[in-house]
Amino acid sequence: MKVLEERIRREGQILSDTVLKVDSFLNHQVDTGLALEIGKEFGRIFGGRPITKVLTIEASGIQFAMAASIALGVPFLYAKKKKVVTLSEQVYSAPVHSFTRQESYQISISQKYLGPGDKVLIVDDFLATGAALVGLVDIVREAGAELLGVGAVIEKSFQEGRGLLEDMGVEVHSLARISAMAPGEVHFIDNEESIKESASC
Template sequence: MSSGNSEGKDPAGRIVVSDAVLKIDSFLNQQVDPDLMNEIGREFAARFASESITKVLTIESSGIAPALMTAMRLRVPMIFARKKKSITMQGDLYAAPVYSYTKQEVNEVTVAKKFLSVNDRVLIIDDILANGAAALGLAQIVEQAQAKVAGIGIVLEKSFQEGASKLKEAGYRVESLVKVASLQNQQIRFLEDVPVKG
């Protein structure tokens, strides 16, 4: 898919910041498109319909919109891991370190223990999959609760980075709605657009 101009902006409002960073704040990361989120929720719910999901888990803040719409479709609660502890969150927490590639920092994300139990089958939803740190951190939290990671749903996977491979090698089912093969030369190329060799 062509970027459309030298700034790397395409008609959908996505902006290629570098060969590794895609800015999607016009419909997901800051401004949210409700109709798109509704369709994303419908698709994730359909893909994981047979998994007997009891909770949907995400990380604040960009994962909240697609996770909430997915939870609504599945008719289960949605939980989000916090990046900063509030004064109302003391003790009784599951926690995991998560490195943010775009912010170049490590956050200890937390979920109150009362929201996850050993009987839960948890669907993890996140906006972007790059190196897999966020999804792996959320999976650690689920496993600390001795609950089951039933699957991981990703809105946009950067397939040229190692996140998807890491998650699959760890034994998790990963479903990505969009797979980006490359952001080189200010162009967004989707995986289905890349010829398969052999």
């Protein structure tokens, strides 16, 4: 998604070869117009599938899940992060280890809102190590729902997340795929190109 790549080039702060801050327009201050365009792009990519629910994790996935859910015309659901799972109701839960923050937490979803009838699109802001997204995929499977794809706004393609998800049989689409970065420079994988290449294999 060219407009997103250009915005990352212009406003993203690359703090190291793995840390990219996009908090001026994506995940602290949010350019709502861009978020809605991101939702439309997910709608273009996944709109042909019979999705019944968009799933994400609080907090920074919410704006993109909402944008996708506007485009697809379905509700969205966000997993909560908790140190301890509440026992007051039945939940699906999965452990997640954040490598960035060096901490572990539990993500959970009420069993009332996800079940065998649901056809799910998972959306998140970043795909890097894939820890949180793998947790969401586990929850979708535990719920007996059908997973129709994962959409990430930004993918750090040099990290293992995409590989982990593809090994689980999950189809992944990211709107900006970073192949490498360092302070002052960022390189994107050309999505069109990679589609052409994989088509010719």
